[in-house]
Amino acid sequence: MSKETLLPLLAAYVLNHGLGEASLRPLAKAAGTSDRMLIYHFDNKETLIADLLAYIAEIYAQSLDAAMGDERAQTRQQVVARILAKSADEQMKPFLTLWWEIVAGSARGVPGYREAAEAVMAQLLGWLEGQMPAGDPDPAGGARYLLTLIEGAQMLGVVGHARTAREGLLASDLNPA
Amino acid sequence: MSKETLLPLLAAYVLNHGLGEASLRPLAKAAGTSDRMLIYHFDNKETLIADLLAYIAEIYAQSLDAAMGDERAQTRQQVVARILAKSADEQMKPFLTLWWEIVAGSARGVPGYREAAEAVMAQLLGWLEGQMPAGDPDPAGGARYLLTLIEGAQMLGVVGHARTAREGLLASDLNPA
DNA sequence: ATGTTTATGTAGCGAGTGCTACAAAGACTT
DNA sequence: AAGTCTTTGTAGCACTCGCTACATAAACAT
Numbered sequence: 001m002s003k004e005t006l007l008p009l010l011a012a013y014v015l016n017h018g019l020g021e022a023s024l025r026p027l028a029k030a031a032g033t034s035d036r037m038l039i040y041h042f043d044n045k046e047t048l049i050a051d052l053l054a055y056i057a058e059i060y061a062q063s064l065d066a067a068m069g070d071e072r073a074q075t076r077q078q079v080v081a082r083i084l085a086k087s088a089d090e091q092m093k094p095f096l097t098l099w100w101e102i103v104a105g106s107a108r109g110v111p112g113y114r115e116a117a118e119a120v121m122a123q124l125l126g127w128l129e130g131q132m133p134a135g136d137p138d139p140a141g142g143a144r145y146l147l148t149l150i151e152g153a154q155m156l157g158v159v160g161h162a163r164t165a166r167e168g169l170l171a172s173d174l175n176p177a
Numbered sequence: 178m179s180k181e182t183l184l185p186l187l188a189a190y191v192l193n194h195g196l197g198e199a200s201l202r203p204l205a206k207a208a209g210t211s212d213r214m215l216i217y218h219f220d221n222k223e224t225l226i227a228d229l230l231a232y233i234a235e236i237y238a239q240s241l242d243a244a245m246g247d248e249r250a251q252t253r254q255q256v257v258a259r260i261l262a263k264s265a266d267e268q269m270k271p272f273l274t275l276w277w278e279i280v281a282g283s284a285r286g287v288p289g290y291r292e293a294a295e296a297v298m299a300q301l302l303g304w305l306e307g308q309m310p311a312g313d314p315d316p317a318g319g320a321r322y323l324l325t326l327i328e329g330a331q332m333l334g335v336v337g338h339a340r341t342a343r344e345g346l347l348a349s350d351l352n353p354a
Numbered sequence: 355a356t357g358t359t360t361a362t363g364t365a366g367c368g369a370g371t372g373c374t375a376c377a378a379a380g381a382c383t384t
Numbered sequence: 385a386a387g388t389c390t391t392t393g394t395a396g397c398a399c400t401c402g403c404t405a406c407a408t409a410a411a412c413a414t
Contacts, residue, residue, distance in 0.1 A: 001361090018285050023401065037362070039403065100284040104277040107335040108195050117336035125341060141348025148345040152329025158284040159294035164302060168325040171318025173354040177347070178391090200371065214392070216373065360411075371400070381390075 003041050006031050007055045014052060015094035019101045022049070050112030053102065057116050060095055061123045074133050076146060076174040083131070083150055100158060121147070138176050146174070180218050183208050184232045191229060192271035196278045199226070227289030230279065234293050237272055238300045251310050253323060253351040260308070260327055277335060298324070315353045323351070 013030035014022050024035035024045060031038075042048035067086060073079040087096060099120070105113030125147055132139040132146075153165035190207035191199050201212035201222060208215075219225035244263060250256040264273060276297070282290030302324055309316040309323075330342035 020285070024403085025400080034363075035402080036364085036404090040361075045402065097284045100277070100281040103332055103336060104281040106337070107274045107277040108197070114337055118338065121333065121336055121338050121341070125338075138348055141344060144341050144345030145349045146345070148329035148333060148342050149325055150329070151332050152325035152327070155280055155328050155332060156298065156325060159280060159298055160283075160291055161295065161298050161302075164298070164321050165325050167318060168321030168323075171315055171353055172322045173352065175350065175352075177350040201373085202370080211393075212372080213374090213394090217391075222372065356414085358411100358413075361409085363406105363408080365404100365406090367402105367404080369401080371398100374397080375395090377392105377394085379390105379392080381388100383388075384386090 001033060001037070003051070006033065006038075006041065007052065010048075010052050011056050011059065014056070015098055018098065019049070019105070046111055050115070053112055053116035054119070056095075056098070057119045057123070060120060061127075063092075063095075064123065064127050068127065068130070072134055073131060076133065076136070076142060077169075079128075079131050079133065080146055080150060080153075080169060080174065083128075084153060087154060096154065096158070100155070136176075142176060145176075149174070178210060178214070180228070183210065183215075183218065184229065187225075187229050188233050188236065191233070192275055195275065196226070196282070223288055227292070230289055230293035231296070233272075233275070234296045234300065237297060238304075240269075240272075241300065241304050245304065245307070249311055250308060253310065253313070253319060254346075256305075256308050256310065257323055257327060257330075257346060257351065260305075261330060264331060273331065273335070277332075313353075319353060322353075326351070 009031040010027055013027055017026070024038055027048075028035045028038050038048060039045075042051060073082060086092065102113050102117045102120070106117040125143060128147055128150075129139055129143040132142055136142050149169065153162075153169065156162060156165040186208040187204055190204055194203070201215055204225075205212045205215050215225060216222075219228060250259060263269065279290050279294050279297070283294040302320060305324055305327075306316055306320040309319055313319050326346065330339075330346065333339060333342040
């Protein structure tokens with residue numbers, strides 16, 4: 001068994017249980033191996049988690065690509081609505097829950113978290129630019145603006161203020177300066 | 178020593194070290210007491226943390242009130258700029274770092290976290306409404322909208338994308354629909 | 355065939371976790 | 385003064401943590 005075989009199994013566990021429960025023995029059990037072998041392959045837990053987060057960022061990007069429909073949205077409102085709908089998808093929930101743990105780790109300076117978070121956001125931003133309406137006057141700036149809004153909305157949703165975000169989005173036209 | 182004496186000391190520790198390091202013995206040491214006494218006062222760790230988060234939400238609200246300047250902003254851009262500037266304040270950093278841990282816990286369903294997060298956001302939303310420009314056509318909706326943007330910007334800042342958020346904000350007029 | 359590298363199992367160490375049992379001192383009540 | 389209630393200290397339990405020492409078997413190299 002190699003790193004490459006282990007990472008998908010480890011990722012599945014972390015996505016379902018969170019990083020808080022990601023200690024060596026449970027991780028090993030989920031991957032059908034032993035804590036002993038995890039250390040053997042990854043040297044220590046820190047690099048294991050770093051590798052794991054990098055891997056998860058990668059499969060997240062792939063799942064974004066896969067979800068990218070061919071039809072283009074026609075307004076910024078539509079872009080936001082679609083993405084929020086897609087994020088509400090049951091399949092995306094493990095990613096979202098894990099995401100906030102990564103953000104928290106990044107804020108605290110836990111090694112490896114910031115890099116993973118930065119990669120995920122860069123990926124998402126690029127994807128968003130491709131999703132902007134055809135005739136948008138400023139797709140690059142608009143994508144950054146919508147990313148900020150979307151992430152704010154997602155956070156509010158997670159803390160029980162989904163309604164606040166929804167009403168906020170309705171109260172703006174989302175148009176460029 | 179009572180709960181009321183302990184909470185400020187516990188809060189100081191958690192603000193500086195995060196909830197990840199908040200185990201009984203370090204907490205007790207920071208408060209000048211013993212793990213034994215923490216359990217005596219709070220019954221168990223779960224209610225200790227819940228009480229502590231509620232207390233922190235309270236002092237956060239107070240610090241917001243204290244920071245509320247008497248001069249009203251004249252545009253929504255100004256409101257956002259002021260708040261982001263205030264949040265960048267060194268004094269606010271412990272709150273911000275802790276905040277994302279609370280969000281992560283809320284997303285994972287850790288008991289007590291969601292309530293604390295919800296309270297903080299409600300408080301912040303109310304405060305924001307009071308900060309809206311004098312002639313704003315929709316202060317309530319605008320506050321929700323700006324809250325979404327601000328929190329999104331703050332998250333992006335924490336994961337190394339402060340620039341993304343800044344450029345996004347510049348690319349919009351933040352005006353109502 | 356012999357030696358070396360790679361992969362894996364078993365056992366355990368020292369530190370930390372939340373929490374409890376027991377005891378005792380002090381304050382307070384009657 | 386005797387008894388009760390509140391507060392605190394000391395020890396420890398059962399458990400988990402990341403990690404390591406040691407041994408062994410298989411694969412490979414010479």
